[in-house]
Amino acid sequence: MLRIGIVLYRGFQVINLAITTVFEFANMTAGKAVYEVVLLSEHGGPVQTSAGFAVETQAFDDSRFDTVLVVGDNEVIEPGPALIAFLQRAAQTSRRIGSTCTGAFNLAQAGLLDGRRATTHWFFAARLRHEHPEVKLEEDRIFIIDGPVWTSAGMTACIDLALALVEKDSGAEIARLVARKLVVYHRRAGGQSQFSALLELEPRSDRIQTALAYAKQNLHTELSVEQLADAAHLSPRQFSRAFRAETGQSPAKAVEHLRIEAARLMLESGLHPIEVVARDTGFGDRERMRRAFLRAFGQPPQVIRRASRGGAEPERV
Incomplete structure (x- = not known):
């Protein structure tokens, strides 16, 4: 014991x-x-x-x-x-x-x-x-x-x-x-950020929360507004309006933040090639992921990976 x-x-x-x-x-x-x-x-x-x-x-x-x-x-x-x-x-x-x-x-x-x-x-x-x-x-x-x-x-x-x-x-x-x-997610990985993209969005209604949870579980798919609206049981127009009112962001921008968060965690684990990370988090290819990382951190994915192996921690910009 x-x-x-x-x-x-x-x-x-x-x-x-x-x-x-x-x-x-x-x-x-x-x-x-x-x-x-x-x-x-x-x-x-x-x-x-x-x-x-x-x-x-x-x-x-x-x-x-x-x-x-x-x-x-x-x-x-x-x-x-x-x-x-x-x-x-x-x-x-x-x-x-x-x-x-x-x-x-x-x-x-x-x-x-x-x-x-x-x-x-x-x-x-x-x-x-x-x-x-x-x-x-x-x-x-x-x-x-x-x-x-x-x-x-x-x-x-x-x-x-x-x-x-x-x-x-x-x-x-x-x-x-x-x-x-315990009704919690299977433990968050140690490298995961204390600042969750879902928490930062702060959706108020169950419908928008449900749509975001659906998005997080299906990042490898296209995640169109139509898909998210269907998950929220709203029309695309109603969903887009409600989503922006509650989060201050468009659905596309919120999904990008979720993809970036997931991709960063995969990169820092060091277990997956960049191409696999881009595919599994829905970016499709490494160039699209690179542009998203530059917008979020001012640095490409390769720098994020190197930083996780002992270099300086990148900051969101």
Whole structure:
């Protein structure tokens, strides 16, 4: 059985406890006790959450854990020396150590992110970069694995991190079934942007949301206005008018953003030739994809791919 130690402290953001549910359902799905989850704190006993209620914890001691995760909070609370000492000790005795959300600040304070790639909640990324320039921060990432150190972005990204841990330990099928039971998408890839094109569009009505979800699932097809209107159960004219009113964009521009997002993720994975990426994301050919990337990033797909292998992160323009 793999022991997972989750480090809490007064004022931690309560949504981080969602990772315990991932491990709980991994046990249920596997039909055996794969994980034992232990909530830890400096003194043990009840620890108050950001929401005001408390959860019971065990005090730090010399117990060994397969994986230790420190959670984040809403204000980047300064960690005490006992917490830092515990994390430094855990990094020596555990197979993996990681953080969710602003928990990355705790790992950085402990010196565990020095020279490593890491991520955190986008809102606090500039502060982490300023306070800990030795960290190779990649703020626009859902989660990052750098050797034995795992870090995730903020809020619900902790679920993606936990699902990735389950996938590493028990395989992709178990992780997929857990995600399905939790009614979430099978975990977002670590390289996926914290800023989703679907979230940026902010459609208000179910019909437009349905059309966008259809588009995201069928990027390899033409995705004409007629197709999207049919998915939304509207006439093409009604759909185009409603779509622009809700998103401020034309359907064609929104679809291009979805294609770019999907293509960038495929490129950064390094698993597919550019021609395959262009085909599978609906651009059809690499030249059409190149023009779209130049409009979005000011850089062609080849530069995006090279940047993901260790160069500077391209910015959207």
